[in-house]
Amino acid sequence: MIEQTERFSEGQSLPWQDVLNTLKFNEDGLIPAIAQQHDTGEVLMMAWMNRESLNETLETKQVCYWSRSRQKLWRKGESSGQQQKLIELRIDCDGDTLLLLVDQWGAACHTGRRNCFYNVIQGDRVVVNSNPLVDPDILYGKS
């Protein structure tokens, strides 16, 4: 179904439920989701969604992922308070990747940094390009 949109012009549309049924979840039932701060364009993180977390995100407008390590729904910010409000959800040309435009409260990264992509390759070194906004021990109630 999503392939139909290849030849669509701006403004043409399909019913969401029809598109949902053609999204390409992987063998674990997951699809990658990129979170981007809606107003600054900053790429905050990449995580995974299953169909349930995608539906919940669209219903509540609070971003919910699937945690592969914990094997459960991961309501972003449920333990840290650093929630993501969904502004807009986009699907790519192949129907196998999502782009979430969000409004991120505080730090998106579990290290307490604003975004997860803080390791920058510079020549033969990997350099950390930012400091945490908040100590992760405080974020997760360990101190």
Added chain:
Amino acid sequence: MIEQTERFSEGQSLPWQDVLNTLKFNEDGLIPAIAQQHDTGEVLMMAWMNRESLNETLETKQVCYWSRSRQKLWRKGESSGQQQKLIELRIDCDGDTLLLLVDQWGAACHTGRRNCFYNVIQGDRVVVNSNPLVDPDILYGKS
């Protein structure tokens, strides 16, 4: 190794080769790579890299992915001419996702659109939000 950087301050660094050895490629030897236009912040596409394509990208500064459908190196733009020049490569906190800041020539998407995320959920519809910059039949020499 990448986990060490969690507690690093801005400016601290590790040797690239040590970090490379701890990147988390999946069971197919692949890692997701998000391409973002370096100056505008536009998220262009998401694709996959293996170790060979990552090394080539860093060496040549021309982005090279691994094509899962064709099972071969995919030098972005090799058939369409729509190349991506690598400006900066970043690694996320978990070492399992890459962010490529690139300078995209023309269209990143195989549909001829600037970016792949042109399907926008609006209520119960999925609406196409952009037109191709160039006809894909021209891009791929079919007409």
